Amino acid sequence: MEESNQEIFVAAGLTPAEVALIPAYIADEAEFYDSSAYEKLFEHFAFETGEMPYGTAKYRDGEADVWILERLEENESR
Numbered sequence: 001m002e003e004s005n006q007e008i009f010v011a012a013g014l015t016p017a018e019v020a021l022i023p024a025y026i027a028d029e030a031e032f033y034d035s036s037a038y039e040k041l042f043e044h045f046a047f048e049t050g051e052m053p054y055g056t057a058k059y060r061d062g063e064a065d066v067w068i069l070e071r072l073e074e075n076e077s078r
Helices: 005-012 016-026 036-048 064-076
Strands: none
Touching: 005 016, 005 036, 005 064, 016 036, 016 064, 036 064
């Protein structure tokens, strides 16, 4: 069973303030790449769950920040 966004945020250790900014990141209204939320979510998806493809995590065949936001946005629409 796939994690909900809330479960992802808890597992990644996001603070309530970081969670509150996720919609702005998805809407491209705030800079996600340099945020603490990005760092925590990258760690979660790339290393803790291994869900992020290796090439994307290394920025070889995709962008990790875009992958994370697309993953969260996809979860919201379910």
